[in-house]
Amino acid sequence: MSKQLNYCNSHPWNLSPSEAIALQRKLSAQVITEDRLDPVQTVAGVDVGFEDRDSITRAAVVVLRFDDLSFIEQTVARQPTCSRYIPGLLSFRECPAILAALAQLTVTPDLIFCDGQGIAHPRRFGIACHLGVLTNLPSIGVGKSRLVGRHEPVPEMRGSWVPLIDKEETIGAVLRTRSGVSPIFVSPGHRISLTTAIDYVMACTTRYRLPETTRNADKLASSK
C-alpha cells in the first residue's frame, strides 16, 4: 500500500500571472463537482498566516473526528513566502506551504475545508479546487467574503442560504451559519456537490460563524 497523499506530481509554482491563469484553465477541467467521497470520518481545516512582514508563510492543518469534532492531529509548515497576493491567484501563494503541512500528517483526512473559494472563482478554480485536484481529496471552499458572483439577501435564520451566481451559473452558496452574523461563502472544491458541501459545513459549525476545522487551523496559523 502506498501513501495516499502524493504531491510528487505537482507542478511549478514560480509562474508569471499569465502562466498561472493558463494553468488554472487547464487544471479546472479536472475538477469534479459531484459527490465522489467515501463516508466521512475525519475532516481537516487548513489555513495560512504570515510572519515577519510577509516574508514567512505559515500553513496549519488541523484534523478532527467528524462525529464529535474531537481533535486528532495537527501540523504546521513554515516556508519563505513565494509570491505576493493577487486576487484570483491566491492558491499560488498559499498552496506550497499547505501541501508541506499536509505531507506531515500521519492520517489522511476524508474531507478538507479550505480558507477561500472553491469553484466560486473567475475561472472556477479557487484554492479549494487547486488543493483538491493536487491531493485528489474531497475539498470545500469556505470563504469569509466574496470573490465573484451575485446573490440575493440571505434570510436571518441559521442554516438558510441563497445561491451565489455568476454568468447564469450557480457557483456556490451564501450560507448563514449563525443568525445575526454575516454569512459565509461555500463552494465545491473537488469531489463534492454544493448541497453536500453545505451540509458538511453546517455539521462542522457549532456556535461560531466558521466551521470548527477552520477555526482551529486559524489559531494555529496565526499564533506564534
Added chain:
DNA sequence: GCGACAG
C-alpha cells in the same frame, strides 16, 4: 478607461 478584487 473604471471599478472590483478569496487571503
Added chain:
DNA sequence: ATCTTGTCGC
C-alpha cells in the same frame, strides 16, 4: 493576510 484596545450588544 497584517497593524491593534477598548467597546457595543446579545
